[in-house]
Amino acid sequence: MSNSKLYKGSLTTIILKLLNESDKMYGYEITQKVKELTKGELKITEGALYPALHKLEAEGLLEVEVKKVDNRLRKYYRLTENGEKETVNKLNELANYISTMQNLVSPKLSLE
Amino acid sequence: MSNSKLYKGSLTTIILKLLNESDKMYGYEITQKVKELTKGELKITEGALYPALHKLEAEGLLEVEVKKVDNRLRKYYRLTENGEKETVNKLNELANYISTMQNLVSPKLSLE
DNA sequence: AAATAATACATAAGAATCTTATACATAAGA
DNA sequence: TCTTATGTATAAGATTCTTATGTATTATTT
Numbered sequence: 454m455s456n457s458k459l460y461k462g463s464l465t466t467i468i469l470k471l472l473n474e475s476d477k478m479y480g481y482e483i484t485q486k487v488k489e490l491t492k493g494e495l496k497i498t499e500g501a502l503y504p505a506l507h508k509l510e511a512e513g514l515l516e517v518e519v520k521k522v523d524n525r526l527r528k529y530y531r532l533t534e535n536g537e538k539e540t541v542n543k544l545n546e547l548a549n550y551i552s553t554m555q556n557l558v559s560p561k562l563s564l565e
Numbered sequence: 566m567s568n569s570k571l572y573k574g575s576l577t578t579i580i581l582k583l584l585n586e587s588d589k590m591y592g593y594e595i596t597q598k599v600k601e602l603t604k605g606e607l608k609i610t611e612g613a614l615y616p617a618l619h620k621l622e623a624e625g626l627l628e629v630e631v632k633k634v635d636n637r638l639r640k641y642y643r644l645t646e647n648g649e650k651e652t653v654n655k656l657n658e659l660a661n662y663i664s665t666m667q668n669l670v671s672p673k674l675s676l677e
Numbered sequence: 678a679a680a681t682a683a684t685a686c687a688t689a690a691g692a693a694t695c696t697t698a699t700a701c702a703t704a705a706g707a
Numbered sequence: 708t709c710t711t712a713t714g715t716a717t718a719a720g721a722t723t724c725t726t727a728t729g730t731a732t733t734a735t736t737t
Contacts, residue, residue, distance in 0.1 A: 458574035479714080504717085521623060528715075547571060615688080682736090690728105
């Protein structure tokens with residue numbers, strides 16, 4: 454995803470949030486969207502993406518619709534009801550993470 | 566560390582930053598400090614911490630000083646010169662990560 | 678006095694997530 | 708024609724963490 458290890462664990466959050474905005478998306482589209490939105494900072498590899506999508510589907514957070522476009526296969530994913538709930542959870546977790554980490558690394562206001 | 570998977574990959578950054586502030590610390594002290602600073606949000610387990618410290622030492626980012634206090638062993642860690650440089654890198658990576666993720670998940674300002 | 682919690686370190690098996698490599702297939706561009 | 712782009716998929720290996728276990732001393736509680 455990036456040379457930084459911090460992105461480890463973030464992929465699910467990213468997928469859910471993008472699907473929450475875009476209604477339905479297919480895998481390759483997600484990789485391109487992320488590359489575009491982050492101006493190349495973050496590149497989702499297929500080896501990470503597809504297993505993640507399959508897992509989310511298996512967990513009932515995503516549902517699939519297969520389409521053939523230009524004689525090529527596309528698997529469109531969209532959030533299920535549980536998927537929408539989980540999106541809220543994941544976004545809260547991200548906000549918490551950011552807050553906690555900022556608190557940990559920001560120079561403390563010293564009272565001495 | 567937490568029920569949230571987002572913390573995966575953050576431990577090194579946390580350790581380096583704490584040592585950057587506190588000059589020298591020992592492992593158990595780090596776990597307590599993190600618990601205190603995050604008000605219990607984040608608990609560093611020994612199974613994660615000690616291997617991480619050993620790895621940082623092996624990489625030459627930390628150096629160790631063993632002391633006996635109250636007949637109990639303490640291994641004080643402090644940043645080496647390279648460790649200080651790497652701390653800067655890690656903090657930049659964190660700032661980048663936060664910025665990128667906020668950009669990804671924040672509702673976009675639509676121009677349409 | 679005895680049991681438990683706290684302090685202090687360590688490692689090993691397994692889970693989870695990602696990288697890297699490979700595979701297949703079609704369409705578009707050089 | 709060869710490479711790049713589009714599109715999905717999996718498998719081996721690396722990395723990081725969880726959970727469990729082990730050892731040892733000191734402090735606290737029962």
